[in-house]
Amino acid sequence: MARIQTIRTHTLIVILFSAFLSLETGCKKTEELPTPEVTVQAVHPEVGSISEQIAADATLAPLAQAAIAPKVTAPVRKFYVQRGSHVKAGQLLASLESSDLEAAAMDNKGAYRSAQAVYETTTRATALEDYTKAQLDLTQAKATLDLNQSIVAARSQLLAQGAIPGRDLDTAKATLVQSQAAYDIAKQHFDAVQQVSREASLENARGQLASAKGKYLGAQAQLSYTEIRSPIDGVITDRPLFAGETAGAGMPVITVMDTSALLAKLHIAQVQAQQLTLGAAAEITVPGITDPVAAKVSLISPALDPGSTTVEVWLRVENPKGLFRAGTSVHAVITGRTAANATLIPTEAVQTAADGTTKSVMVIAADGSAHKRPVVLGIQTATTVQVLSGLTTTDSVITTGAYGLEDGTKVKVGAPDADKPDSSNTVDKPGAAKKADQ
Known part of the structure; x- marks a missing residue:
């Protein structure tokens, strides 16, 4: 029994020793494993100019654009342009049927000429004749008054000398009163013709002439509306009607x-x-x-x-x-x-915090570890962003591979995997960091 106990003890010692050796060997192997490195792409910030896009x-x-609509309703007589035609300002584009308007314009033209003749007659004949007659009547009445005044004066002297009877002086005085009244009437008529009648006649003639002229010009304007002209230089882009169709007043027939x-x-x-x-x-x-x-x-x-x-x-x-x-x-x-002389990095290097406002980038330290650094940004474009503070041109900024990277992770700069889309080609980006930087 003692021998069996001894064998068991030795066996247990061997097993424990073997386990100890295995544990020690595993620990050494674990310690000998190299620290893993993440391959990233990086650039150096550059100084340059950037513009906001x-x-x-x-x-x-x-x-400029003009949708030309006639002011009268009439059938289209003829179009002189097609879609795509280049036109000049004032060029005739189309004409509408206008026989009735031409007749109306001719009628008003005749009335206008008649009013002109009446005006000429009034200003040069009738009014002048009335003025002349009133002036002659006044002159004649004045001569008669002067004559009767001289007769009364002479008979007064003769009566004082006893050469004539008193009734002759009375007769002369009565005639003088009549001639004075005739003179006063002639003077009033002359003044009326000169100040009122002549001006009234002239004003009446002017009014008739202006009315006739206005009607004539109105008829001419109505006639001119049947000619559609371009108000601007341009090209015809729309012409919805054809010759013979009726163009409605206010409805566009040509667009320039x-x-x-x-x-x-x-x-x-x-x-x-x-x-x-x-x-x-x-x-x-x-x-x-x-x-x-x-x-x-x-x-x-x-x-x-x-x-x-x-x-x-x-x-x-x-x-x-x-x-x-x-x-x-x-x-x-x-x-x-x-912004000139701005510090620039690729837009893809910027990371946005959960609050949506805090911006940061991952920078590679001298020992090859990546560290998050907050930055203040300025002008941004689709590919490049301006850094106002937080970076210098000597920093190495990670562009691709920074997403989800823990602070302090060992990284190395390398080319992107061949089987992945190269969305961060560093050739055209500011200050692409080279492998030799490591």
């Missing part, structure tokens, strides 16, 4: 657009509009046109749109060859504020 959808509108330049009308936020100035550079992307088209800001609305509280902005796009068409939907990008 304000993007919005817009619709092209003509520089000035498309020598087009306006891209868009709405942007008030904060963005405050950064814009007239003449600011812009680009629009037109469907079917490969390259972006240059444009300029031509109008910034001084008031907000009451419905959306946005600001309407117009971009002028030159269209000398007529390549672009009004009504086309386009995408516009306006160059806003610009």
Whole structure:
């Protein structure tokens, strides 16, 4: 029994010793495993210029447009243009049937000429004749009065000398009273003709002439409405009727657009509009046109749109060859504020905290570990962002691979996996960090 007990003891010792050796070996192997490293892509911040890009959808509108509608209802006699015809301001585009209006204009023209003749007669004959007759009557009455006054004076002397009887003087005085009354009447008539009658006759003649002229001009205007002319230079974009169809008063029969330049009308936020100035550079992307088209800001609305509280902005796009068409939907990008000598990093390097406002980046320390660093950003574009504070050009900023990376994780800069889309190609990005930096 003692021998069996001894064998069991030795066996237990061997097992424990073997377990101890296995545990020690496992610990050594664990300690010998290298710390894992995460492969990332990184860049150095660069100093350069960056401009704010304000993007919005817009619709092209003509520089000027006129939907021409006649003022009279009449059948269309003839069209002189087709859709697509280029026209000049004042050019005749169409004519309406106007026989009745021509007759009315001719009738009023005759009445106008008649009124002119009456006016000439009144001013040069009738009124002058009345004035002359009244003047002659006054002169004759004055001569008769003077004669009778001299007779009364002479007979008064003769009566004083006893040469004539008293009844002769009385007769002369009675005749003098009659001639004085005749003179007063002639004087009043002359004054009336001179001041009232002549002016009234002339005014009546003027009124009749003005009335006849107004009717004639009205008839001429009605006749002119049957000729439809273009108010602007442009191109015919719509002509809904054909010759012989009736054009209704107030209904457009021809539309003219000035498309020598087009306006891209868009709405942007008030904060963005405050950064814009007239003449600011812009680009629009037109469907079917490969390259972006240059444009300029031509109008910034001084008031907000009451419905959306946005600001309407117009971009002028030159269209000398007529390549672009009004009504086309386009995408516009306006160059806003610009910062020179700015610290720039790729946009994808920026991480946003859960609060939506705090921004940070992952920076590689000298020992190869990644650390989160808060930054303050300025102007941002789709690919590049301005860093106002938090980075220097000597920092190495992780662009790809920083998502979900723990602070202090060992990293190494390397190329992206070949089987993954290369969304962070560092060739065109500011200050791409090289492997040699490690």
